[in-house]
Amino acid sequence: MTRMIQDKIEKFMEVSELQLDPLFPPKIQFEVTNACNQDCVFCYRSQSPRGRVNITEKTVDMVLKQGKELGVSTISFTAGAEPLMHPQLLTFVRRAKLYYRYPYVFITTNGVAKPFRWTELVEAGLDSIKFSINAIDRENYELVHGADHFKLVMAAIEHLIKLKSEYKFYLGISFVECPENAHVALKAYGFWKPYLDRGLDEFFTVPASNQSGQMRAYPSIGMNQCNQPWLAFVVTADGYYRACCADMDNKTALCDLNGGIKKAFYSRKAKAFRKKHINHKLKGTICYDCLNHD
Numbered sequence: 004m005t006r007m008i009q010d011k012i013e014k015f016m017e018v019s020e021l022q023l024d025p026l027f028p029p030k031i032q033f034e035v036t037n038a039c040n041q042d043c044v045f046c047y048r049s050q051s052p053r054g055r056v057n058i059t060e061k062t063v064d065m066v067l068k069q070g071k072e073l074g075v076s077t078i079s080f081t082a083g084a085e086p087l088m089h090p091q092l093l094t095f096v097r098r099a100k101l102y103y104r105y106p107y108v109f110i111t112t113n114g115v116a117k118p119f120r121w122t123e124l125v126e127a128g129l130d131s132i133k134f135s136i137n138a139i140d141r142e143n144y145e146l147v148h149g150a151d152h153f154k155l156v157m158a159a160i161e162h163l164i165k166l167k168s169e170y171k172f173y174l175g176i177s178f179v180e181c182p183e184n185a186h187v188a189l190k191a192y193g194f195w196k197p198y199l200d201r202g203l204d205e206f207f208t209v210p211a212s213n214q215s216g217q218m219r220a221y222p223s224i225g226m227n228q229c230n231q232p233w234l235a236f237v238v239t240a241d242g243y244y245r246a247c248c249a250d251m252d253n254k255t256a257l258c259d260l261n262g263g264i265k266k267a268f269y270s271r272k273a274k275a276f277r278k279k280h281i282n283h284k285l286k287g288t289i290c291y292d293c294l295n296h297d
């Protein structure tokens with residue numbers, strides 16, 4: 004995350020924290036699709052009962068236009084599943100960067116794509132690509148990700164490191180620690196060190212969590228107060244404002260976007276959701292499972 008984004012978020016939280024009518028969030032996250040081409044052991048997505056939905060170009064454009072008018076600075080085209088599964092991802096990135104000129108546009112991805120797609124996305128101005136790579140060899144990768152894509156993903160990293168000599172963008176890798184890869188977690192930094200020396204910007208590990216209470220085998224996020232009702236504006240693939248980026252079943256989808264994004268963020272249901280968080284009256288919601296389960 005750049006300093007500029009961090010500053011904006013800190014300023015936003017100073018003014019907005021625990022307000023029923025906070026400032027509009029500085030970042031919009033698009034769930035461009037709820038589909039994925041992998042089945043990671045720590046991820047709830049494949050258990051979700053939702054059928055496959057891809058966001059429409061009309062919804063993306065409407066939200067980008069209104070977000071710009073509201074002073075949003077950051078666009079994520081990831082909120083849960085795999086953004087590369089949407090056939091128009093490149094169009095969306097071009098629209099956000101080249102037409103609306105958002106300062107910061109990023110994706111988080113498993114990285115399963117042919118080299119030309121990476122070149123096009125970077126040429127379109129994508130500011131940041133964060134890969135989720137949760138193994139350091141082919142066999143363990145297949146066990147953790149549920150797909151034999153290790154060679155393809157490593158080729159993508161090589162390709163992007165070459166592109167970094169021509170284009171300015173952030174390239175990072177996260178590693179979610181879970182029982183299936185615990186035996187290599189400590190070796191992972193050593194594995195990526197030569198790549199860090201050649202231009203990879205960051206490698207970091209995070210423990211698997213219960214994903215909004217949906218993966219009960221893993222611990223909760225360990226917070227008493229969640230900032231998502233204030234900080235997150237997720238646009239679901241089916242065109243709703245959702246208050247949580249990790250909620251793949253749309254249980255925190257609070258309002259459709261027919262009246263626009265501002266109206267949705269300040270809707271009666273959105274305020275009631277914030278109120279429940281302020282008063283810690285969350286029993287019966289996924290937030291209760293998310294915050295209290297361990």
Ligand code: SF4
Binds near residue numbers: 215216229231255294
């Ligand atoms: S507490 Fe609720 S809004 Fe916050 S991360 Fe958990 S499920 Fe999402």
